[in-house]
Amino acid sequence: MLKIPYLDLPPLCGAAGTVRLPGSKSISNRLLLLAALAEGETRIEQLLEADDTAVMLDALRSLGCAWHRNGDGSVTVQGLGGHLPVSQADCFLGNAGTAMRPLAAALALLSARDGGRFFLSGVARMHERPIRDLVDALRGLGCQIEDLGQPGYPPLALSGPAPLALDQPVRVRGDVSSQFLTALLLTLPLVAQRAIVIEVEGELISKPYVEITLALLARFNVKVEREGWQRFTIPAGSRLRSPGRLVVEGDASAASYFIALGALGATQAPVRIEGIGRDALQGDVRFADAAAAMGAQIEWEDHALRVRRGAWPLKAIQLDCVAIPDAAMTLAVMALYADGPSRLSGIASWRVKETDRIAAMATELRKLGATVAEGPDWIEVHPLQSWRRTAIHTYDDHRMAMCFSLAALHPLTGTPPQDLRILDPGCVAKTFPDYFETLFGLVQADPAHIPVLCIDGPTASGKGTLADRVADQLGYWVLDSGALYRATALAARCAGVALDDEPRVAALAARLPLHFEAGRCFLDEEDVTDALRAEEVGLGASAVAALPAVRQALHQLQLSFRRVPGLVADGRDMGVAIFPQAQLKVFLTASAAQRAERRYKQLISKGFSANIAGLLQDLEARDARDKSRSASPLAPAQDARLLDNSDLSIDASVEQVLAWWDEKRAFAD
Ligand SMILES: Nc1ncnc2c1ncn2[C@@H]1O[C@H](COP(=O)(O)OP(=O)(O)O)[C@@H](O)[C@H]1O
Ligand SMILES: Nc1ccn([C@@H]2O[C@H](COP(=O)(O)OP(=O)(O)O)[C@@H](O)[C@H]2O)c(=O)n1
Secondary structure: OOOOOEEEEOOEOEEOEEEEOOEOHHHHHHHHHHHHHOEOEEEEEOOOOOHHHHHHHHHHHHOOOOEEEOOOOOEEEEOOOOOOOOOEEEEEOOOOHHHHHHHHHHHHHHHHHHOEEEEEEOOOOHHHOOOHHHHHHHHHOOOEEEEOOOOOOOOEEEEEOOOOOOOOOEEEEOOOOOHHHHHHHHHHHHHOOOOEEEEEEOOOOOHHHHHHHHHHHHHOOOOOEEEOOOEEEEOOOOOOEOOOEEEOOEOHHHHHHHHHHHHHHOOOOOEEEEOOOOOOOOHHHHHHHHHHHOOOEEEEOOOEEEEEOOOOOEOOOEEEOOOOOOOHHHHHHHHHHEOOOEEEEOOHHHHHOOOOHHHHHHHHHHHHOOOEEEEOOEEEEOOOOOOOOEEEOOOOOHHHHHHHHHHHEOOOOOOOOOOEEEEOHHHHHHOOOOHHHHHHOOEEOOHHHOOEEEEEOOOOOOHHHHHHHHHHHHOOEEEEHHHHHHHHHHHHHHHOOOOOOHHHHHHHHHOOOEEEEOOEEEEOOEEOHHHHOOHHHHHHHHHHOOOHHHHHHHHHHHHOOOOOOOEEEEEOOHHHHHOOOOOEEEEEEOOHHHHHHHHHHHHHHOOOOOOHHHHHHHHHHHHHHHHHOOOOOOOOOOOOEEEEOOOOOHHHHHHHHHHHHHHHOOOEO
16 A cells, blocks of 8 residues: 555556455445344355455444454454443544444434434544535534534434334435435335335435445345335334345445556457446446446456447447445546547536535546546546646545546547646545556556656665665656666575586576565575675675676666566666666765664664674675676666765655655646
8 A cells, every 4th residue: 555645657558457346335334234234144255355344344343242363354244233331432433434324324313312422523524515405404403413513414423212203204315415315215114113104305416325225235134125215114013134145246336446447458358347346236337338428348257347449539428326425536537538528427526525626626627637627516528639647646536546647547549648646645545555556467568658767876875775765756767777687696596506517697686486475585485585785695695786787687677676567776876877867866875884883783683693894894805896796786876866874864765765756747736
């Protein structure tokens, strides 16, 4: 998961591969609530692990519901059988509408029936998202709900006991958010000694979400009778009972980004999306039809989709998106690549989501250079003629971040490729914490367009530390090129090959079975991370690194680290020999005494024995050999920036390098 201020995406030219979707947010949070309220134990598999489900799980725990995570990531919830063991709780629900609305209804009804006092709150934006229609409906039943802030918005206090009047139909508005109706449907079975009728006022929006609610209630033994979309009856004596085990479908709204990616970039192999298919419950799966109407080629499997580019440019569409409000945001970005203006209507609900999405979408699309018109419940997007290099604001809205990442694709001819900055990319944690990492695994870019930052310098100057920290801040990959020479030396030693036997050492280097995983380094199956850091391996590395055939053998391997979104490469010759076109080259030095002391502390902390005088001698010998060898001697590139960090802290060094990087890569705001 990226927790960084911005992410720069290079111009992308294609996409292919397989993605496994995270669990659906809507289904996950509905199931958690139903499982908590029901009788019996429920095991929920493929539950979404993200901010919105985390706040729901925390809230359930504070309401006295026991749950635990199993080894396979599934969650087992002990149902409360409709009775809370606590009479007070304070639940913080972040910005999760799918937690706030149904919990408000459940706690209003349960406190009215059994007594108690409960508080619900969220982040500042949650306190701007209306809940009045639900609160009015619940007050109509006799529930005691106090607005603790602005009337009609969270935070709320729900208390009781209070007599409930359930003999008249419950009325709720359906034209602002279907989540109000969903909240009532999920929770009224708790008090359904007699049949309860819900009547919807106004035209119900987002009907597919209500269908999900009805289907999940049926799994919990409550069969709601529906007359059109206006009247729903919860039969007398309904009781929520756990079905035992449930599997959460992949998130269909999240699928929209990868469907779009396939439509825009899969010119050869398809993008295959696993986790939803023909029988998906979620209405947003119909986004695939909209994408097909724009030209995507889509093949359906039972639990997967395969998407390729079809029509090109895409075909403009005019579409009422009332049934796919969330996924429709992705269409607005696809419209940049269409053959004419596209108009999306029926999207009034965008205005009351994580942000005012119509305004946000229009503002950011215009920054890219697009012509956009907007109204109360529609947006019209014209295709983009030429891309402007810009920084996209994401408004703490995960969908803004995800759908704008698609604008990094540059398959149109005739427009110069530009990179794109996404601000606060970590906001995707709301529903899809690994979205960007997943995207990086699918997209292709011309290597020449992938940014590289080189950090070269003598041993123990802090290159590795600086490279890791800078890469973390930028969301980039790291190449520790020294590790390749160290691994070569280690492999030679293990194979009994003399370090000066150039052809045999080079042959080993050419097929080095080295891979990196979660910060660890493996040679074949063996974890050699610590072994590589031993001083004698470093000396061996310095010896094999002087052999031109070894350097040649490792050249291609080093180039292969240049992957989307970018690379920080550390070594001796990154800027001179491997990435001479790098955007920024830093030559890092520190006094020999400082370096010897740093290395000493580093070795001691790792449990190696060391003495400073010996280290200083070795380090000076290594410097001399690295500088004097004929193949890629250690020296700053002509265009390198010199950084002597003898008297600089690690933080200050990182700050300096990031400042240089920013200078090189200014984006329009
Ligand atoms: N600016 C700095 N100030 C103090 N110590 C540093 C600084 N940069 C790195 N170090 C420390 O020096 C040691 C060697 O750093 P490392 O990154 O392994 O160097 P290199 O990769 O250049 O050999 C590490 O223990 C690291 O924490
Ligand atoms: N790009 C590189 C990286 C390392 N090397 C060699 O490999 C040895 C080990 O590199 P390293 O970066 O792991 O070493 P330290 O700087 O951490 O001591 C160095 O002494 C260099 O001789 C190189 O020649 N070229």
